[in-house]
Amino acid sequence: MSIAGQPPPTAPLTCEAMPIGLLRYGLWGGRTRRRDLPLPGELKPSYDVVIIGGGGHGLATAYHLAKHWGVRNVCVLDRGYLGGGNTARNTAVIRSNYITPESVRFYKEGVELFTRFSNDLGYNIMYSQRGQLTLAHSDASLRTFRLRAEVNKHLGVRSEMVDRQQIREIVPCLNMADDVRYPILGGLWHRDGGTARHDAVAWAYAARAAEMGVELHQRTEVTGIRRDKGKATGVETTRGAIACGHVVQAVAGMSSRLADMAGFRLPIRSFPLQAMVTQPLKPFLDPLVSSAALHAYVSQTGRGELVIGGGSDPYELYSTRSTLELKESLIAHTLEMFPFLAEVKMLRQWAGITDMTPDYSPIMGESPLKNYWLDAGWGTWGFKATPVSGKYMAETVATERAPAMLRPFRLDRFATYDLANEMGATAASH
Amino acid sequence: MKIMPCPLNGPRNISEFSCFGEVTEMPEPATADDTTWAEHVWYANNMAGVVREWWCHVPTSYWFIAERNTVTDEILRTYPAGEVFKERVEFAPKDTSA
Numbered sequence: 001m002s003i004a005g006q007p008p009p010t011a012p013l014t015c016e017a018m019p020i021g022l023l024r025y026g027l028w029g030g031r032t033r034r035r036d037l038p039l040p041g042e043l044k045p046s047y048d049v050v051i052i053g054g055g056g057h058g059l060a061t062a063y064h065l066a067k068h069w070g071v072r073n074v075c076v077l078d079r080g081y082l083g084g085g086n087t088a089r090n091t092a093v094i095r096s097n098y099i100t101p102e103s104v105r106f107y108k109e110g111v112e113l114f115t116r117f118s119n120d121l122g123y124n125i126m127y128s129q130r131g132q133l134t135l136a137h138s139d140a141s142l143r144t145f146r147l148r149a150e151v152n153k154h155l156g157v158r159s160e161m162v163d164r165q166q167i168r169e170i171v172p173c174l175n176m177a178d179d180v181r182y183p184i185l186g187g188l189w190h191r192d193g194g195t196a197r198h199d200a201v202a203w204a205y206a207a208r209a210a211e212m213g214v215e216l217h218q219r220t221e222v223t224g225i226r227r228d229k230g231k232a233t234g235v236e237t238t239r240g241a242i243a244c245g246h247v248v249q250a251v252a253g254m255s256s257r258l259a260d261m262a263g264f265r266l267p268i269r270s271f272p273l274q275a276m277v278t279q280p281l282k283p284f285l286d287p288l289v290s291s292a293a294l295h296a297y298v299s300q301t302g303r304g305e306l307v308i309g310g311g312s313d314p315y316e317l318y319s320t321r322s323t324l325e326l327k328e329s330l331i332a333h334t335l336e337m338f339p340f341l342a343e344v345k346m347l348r349q350w351a352g353i354t355d356m357t358p359d360y361s362p363i364m365g366e367s368p369l370k371n372y373w374l375d376a377g378w379g380t381w382g383f384k385a386t387p388v389s390g391k392y393m394a395e396t397v398a399t400e401r402a403p404a405m406l407r408p409f410r411l412d413r414f415a416t417y418d419l420a421n422e423m424g425a426t427a428a429s430h
Numbered sequence: 431m432k433i434m435p436c437p438l439n440g441p442r443n444i445s446e447f448s449c450f451g452e453v454t455e456m457p458e459p460a461t462a463d464d465t466t467w468a469e470h471v472w473y474a475n476n477m478a479g480v481v482r483e484w485w486c487h488v489p490t491s492y493w494f495i496a497e498r499n500t501v502t503d504e505i506l507r508t509y510p511a512g513e514v515f516k517e518r519v520e521f522a523p524k525d526t527s528a
């Protein structure tokens with residue numbers, strides 16, 4: 001394959017010719033860079049669909065609208081940059097070992113879409129299915145793990161209870177001592193658990209959607225929602241107003257703010273979630289390890305860094321400032337699991353604003369405003385659902401109705417107290 | 431550590447406190463319809479800006495009100511709940527049989 005713009009070599013590139021050919025190539029100025037995304041142009045006065053939020057969810061929805069529903073007159077608006085929100089801030093845990101059958105079915109399809117993602121989109125997202133081990137330190141946890149394992153198996157998700165001996169075999173370096181604050185009693189072993197390169201997911205969707213005509217406009221903030229007779233008719237942005245047939249909001253921590261512009265409230269509270277990575281170490285940890293009682297979970301990346309995450313901040317906030325307290329608690333709890341990491345240095349740390357719902361399940365589908373669709377309430381666990389939510393959100397917009405798969409996650413469930421409670425299956429596992 | 435000025439205990443580490451959300455008015459349980467009650471239980475204003483919230487100093491079980499900016503993470507003012515609630519709040523449903 002030739003590199004675009006390279007002059008044809010005059011002589012075959014032999015060993016001798018190589019340095020000269022290389023020199024010529026290096027000095028020749030006419031190379032064109034390969035662009036994943038076309039340069040952004042002006043905003044059009046109207047689109048069929050405007051998607052607010054250029055994170056994984058918004059872009060996946062755009063991709064599926066163009067690819068499977070032939071809806072290509074679509075634009076995705078982001079006030080910052082492509083995938084600069086929680087999509088590039090998460091700890092990339094992908095799993096389906098939830099507790100309610102509705103969630104398990106949904107997240108199971110999410111995992112399946114991730115296993116095919118790199119091939120389907122022709123973009124390497126470095127998906128790596130290594131299994132996730134969740135630790136129980138109390139009888140109560142063991143009981144819910146048993147229930148989760150059975151619900152999971154029934155629906156074709158690979159989860160099983162493991163005892164202390166099996167845990168030793170799965171993660172030989174884990175501290176199994178009894179003289180710690182929370183001794184390990186057993187675990188939930190989820191073979192389908194894994195990780196992926198999170199920002200590559202956003203880039204892949206953006207690149208493939210753009211090839212089909214979807215426009216991505218970065219640094220374009222939505223400042224208002226135009227409405228007429230209970231129906232969304234357009235959006236106002238920092239670059240002018242746009243008319244449209246449908247609006248999708250996929251703005252994570254800013255969900256309540258956008259809903260406010262659209263004239264309604266949500267059962268959502270925004271909390272910072274912090275995470276960190278250590279300096280790279282030789283590979284020693286294959287599966288993902290998580291403990292709700294210790295408010296910490298750990299995985300090792302391909303380059304050897306340990307990714308460490310935990311529970312949310314203790315009070316609501318729209319600022320991504322980090323705190324020492326949270327880092328200290330993450331480190332203390334990680335050291336209870338892996339004491340030999342005590343001398344390891346922290347490399348980076350950050351936070352994202354997460355949109356938490358009362359039942360730790362998302363809100364997808366209809367909103368009180370007609371033609372205004374919600375993809376919100378993804379809190380601390382929505383990365384793993386990026387492909388599956390994009391698929392079904394696109395169907396929702398194209399057919400103007402949320403499909404059966406999304407019904408359990410409708411906004412209306414709160415009015416009827418018909419919650420999809422995943423708190424226990426989400427806390428500190430993400 | 432971030433400091434919370436407690437109206438009873440003075441400045442203390444914020445880890446000694448729990449936040450219990452925005453100060454809102456409770457609808458009358460006996461007469462509120464299901465939708466109103468569901469809104470009260472589940473929904474939130476989730477404001478970006480200055481909010482007025484219930485906080486509790488856990489070791490002393492002291493409840494008070496704090497005004498806080500949710501964008502800048504600044505605590506602007508804290509005061510006893512008595513500054514807002516001048517009369518006793520009855521949580522029991524009102525007797526409507528009479």
Ligand SMILES: Cc1cc2nc3c(=O)[nH]c(=O)nc-3n(C[C@H](O)[C@H](O)[C@H](O)COP(=O)(O)OP(=O)(O)OC[C@H]3O[C@@H](n4cnc5c(N)ncnc54)[C@H](O)[C@@H]3O)c2cc1C
Nearest residue numbers: 055056057079085086087090091093222352381382383384
């Ligand atoms: C530290 C951390 C760890 C996490 N770990 C995991 C995990 O291990 N596994 C998992 O599944 N999930 C995890 N999550 C959750 C996951 O990251 C999110 O649920 C998911 O990425 C949300 O994707 P999104 O596309 O909806 O939002 P985002 O990627 O946040 O995109 C929303 C976009 O909307 C834009 N926006 C906001 N307001 C406006 C406006 N007015 N106009 C235009 N654009 C606007 C923002 O700039 C942003 O780019 C974690 C989150 C955090 C913060």
